[in-house]
Amino acid sequence: MYSFSDRDVDLLREYREVPSRKRSLDLQRLLTRLRSEGIENKLAILTLQMGKEWAIGQLGATRGAPIRIYDDRRFVNYKDAEWALLKLRWVKHSGLPWPKELL
Amino acid sequence: MSYSLLGYTSSLVARADESVSLHLSRESGPESYTAELVRIVCGDNSPGGAGFKERLVDDVTPAKLSVRKQPLFTGSFGLIAIPAEAFDFAQGFSVTCRFFATTVAKGGRQGLISRQDMDTGRGWSLGIDDAGRLEARIDDMVLHIAHPLLARAWYQAALCYERNTRSAVLYLTPLRRSPAAHGRLQASCHVDAMEAPDAPIVIAARGSDLVKLGRGEAAEHFNGKIECPAVFDRLLEPAEVDLLVTVGHADARVRGLVAAWDFSAETPSSRIIDVGPSGLHGELLNLPTRAVASSEFDSSAMAWTERPSHFAAIHFHDDDFEDARWAADLEVRLPGKLRSGIYAFRLTSDCATVVERICFIVAAPPGGTGARIAFLASTLTYLMYSNMHSATDMAETEAKRGLWMTLGPAEIFLNEHRDLGLSTYDTHSDGSGVCYSSARRPLFSMQVGGNLWALNADTHITDWLEAGDFDYDVITDDHLHQSGTAILQPYGVVVTGTHPEYWTTEMLDALETWSQTGGRLMYLGGNGFYWRTAFHPDKPWLAEVRRAESGARFWKTEPGEAYHSFTGEYGGLWSRLGRAAQRFTGVGTIAVGFDFSSYYRRRPESQDPRVSFIFDGVPDEIIGKFGLIGGGAAGSEIDSADLALGTPPHALLVASSEDHSRFTLLVPESMTSSIAHHNGEENPRVKADMVFFETPEGGAVFSVGSISWAAALCHGGYQNNVARITANVLLRFADQAPFPMPFTPEPQEATDDRDRQ
Secondary structure (H helix, E strand, O other): OOOOOOOHHHHHHHHHHOOHHHOOHHHHHHHHHHOOOOOOOOEEEEEEEOOOEEEEEEOOOOOOOOOEEOOOOOEOOHHHHHHHHHHHHHHHHHOOOOOOOOO | OOOOEEEEEOOOEEEOOOEEEEEEEEOOOOOEEEEEEEEEEEOOOOOOOOOOEEEEOOOOOOEEEEOOOOOOOOOOEEEEOOOOOOOOOOOEEEEEEEEEEOOOOOOOOEEEEEEEOOOOOOEEEEEEOOOOOEEEEEOOEEEEOOOOOOOOOEEEEEEEEEOOOOEEEEEEEEOOOOOOOOOOEEEEEEOOOOOOOOOOEEEOOEOOOHHHHHOOOOEOOOOEEEEEEEEEOOOOOHHHHHHHHHHOOOOOOOOOEEEEEEOOOOOOOOEEEEOOOOOOOEEEEOOOEEEEOOOOOOOOOOOOOOOHHHHOEEEEOOOOOOOOOOOOOEEEEOOOOOOOEEEEEEEEEOOOOOEEEEEEEEEOOOOOOOOOEEEEEOHHHHHHOOOOOHHHHOOOHHHHHOOOOEEOHHHHHHHHOHHHOOOOOOEOOOOOEOOEEEOOOOOHHHOOOOOOOHHHHHHHHHHHHHHOOOOEEEEEHHHHHHHHHHHOOOOOEEEEOOOOOEEEHHHHHHHHHHHOOOOEEEEOOOOOOOEEEEEOOOOOOEEEOOOOOOOOOOOOOOOOOOEOOOOOOEOEEOHHHOOOOHHHHOOEEEEEEEEEEEEEEEOHHHHOHHHOOOOOOOOOOEEOOOOOOOOOOEEEEEEEOOHHHOOOOOOEEEEEEEOOOOOOEEOHHHOOOOOOOOEOOOOOOOOOEEEEEEEHHHEEEEEOOEHHHHHHOOOOOOOOHHHHHHHHHHHHHHOOOOOOOOOOOOOOOOOOHHHHO
């Protein structure tokens, strides 16, 4: 199993700085860990307007339960929505606070 | 997220001069709409996409519609109307059945078999209570077996009542191979009196109103299998109950049989057959799954057609769906000279705040129109993809795809609206796979706009055909299945859609026959010709797939359930059935990946004079390093050549894709066991092959093996090497000059899969 470590801060920085097609294997492993979770209350990106506006949403506790908007943030850039979701998943799975040195 | 209006047409496919009815339900918002018929040229309305294009059909007068909410009822059950004189309960009665519950405690009662007035409570029922225990009711008396039921274990239940003694006994017996660690259990009580109710027998749910039941509306749905329900006109003794446990169905040694339903009879149909003396046949509502393993199944026979007694159960689900049964809001006779194509009823609210489109296909007339080119709309594939819930239901999707879960309006809406029926990619609420799909409901895979998938993705091809002013007809899977090669004969070249995945035996027979007798096939997709599929013999709006053995799939068929109920055919991958796509397209599914697409690089074979027409005006070595799906023409789901699976030895692999991503993964059937390097970064087998070969009688095949190909056609205003290659091939294929077969090549040795891993 993947073990979170201080080295992950560099990988999070790489996520922000390196084009997605060029990500390192170590970063892919971290992302796979952050994406390995159940459906219950899962946080996801919601497309509010195709190609124009996104938000963070949250699935319900059971299959078919309504999906709600998670917070007030709206993103006009999909990459920003991804970054916001990554932060939430990091805090949830690593048990560590979001690194201060990263925006 | 909401849709104001939902709807479907009476048939997914129509022809000019035929009538099409439109069935609508208002979900929210405006009530008044204007309906117009439009021809869809391109459905891609995404930013930076090909651009949405439609043309109004002036010959059809716009209609004003006032739209109301129409109901939906899901959950399957059996219904047997009972004539008043059918049962004589002078002495009493007994009712028995076998059952295999899949959600023992789902938070409510579940009916097994009942004949009970829902208003007065008069009558009897067998079921599962909300604590997961076997329960029986006679009028207002309730009996239950205290021992909780086990999920996914076979039991026999019997409720026996004697009028003279006013005693009722409930029996529960685990059947052989059950993990339940107990023998026959029973409970009894005194019942004051019981009069037969004026109610039908309902199996796997409860209800008594014949009008409601007839439209599929019932309550207390059961999840699981039921087998051999039977009714007797007297109380059965314990020894007789034990005998039924042994023999299953009613036995001549057990007197007083009134009715016994053999669920192995007429499996393809929606009828349930009473093999007792009364002939009380019934109907199945809302399409439960037939041809499933029953309590006697022991793997000695795997086909229900071979030993029906081992497949004598029906699997009922509380989310089964067959037909929305919505009343029609509009009926239109299509103009006699209406050109074939993708059409929609465009519904615009009075203040134009809402515009919805309900799509269907208008197919060319039998015999065609004189066009040499036919676009084969993958109507069967469109059907099998509706209505998908995997985006919200499958936990592993993110990690598998290497993408964050991103949900659009359709996924968000469908997540909450399971009453629109599931797709064959979903699981039922009890975890079992969905193997049927119905066209008589709103079909989200027939939407234009939104995701580039199914019909919407195929409009990149129709858009390009229109932009190039090609003279073409549209034909459909439905007609290919019904009429065979006759549908293909008028055409010199057939162009597939981006994802022609589902094929019935009849469809494949027809295409192969046509292809071997001079026809020319342009396979412009990926993951094609993959799953054997079946249409219902009497209800052409229903189709079935069994996910047997292997394949890229979201659920897998249970043991003993690999044979289609509609046809009796063994299901699964065509490649596992000896008819791999490589045999007639040159390529077959090798990998899937949804994060990035890639490009093709020409191979030395592209210099062969036999394929010079393909690359006329294309000096580039790199093909398709652009596109609207993943940024390349090779991606999403890709196919490769394989001599061992049937790629003709004389086929020319003129280009292959490369540099696929870590999340473009080999499909399971391409590996004999799990391997670490099953991804596009590390495994050279992860590639799309562009293939050409000649076929007998002057025919030929050109395949690109990629779903993403068509999404690159419009790049640069249709001026690009993908569009040029496609046009070169189409023009040459439409030319009647025969393709000569090359010299007969020396047979090449088939490569062993294990060597390549």
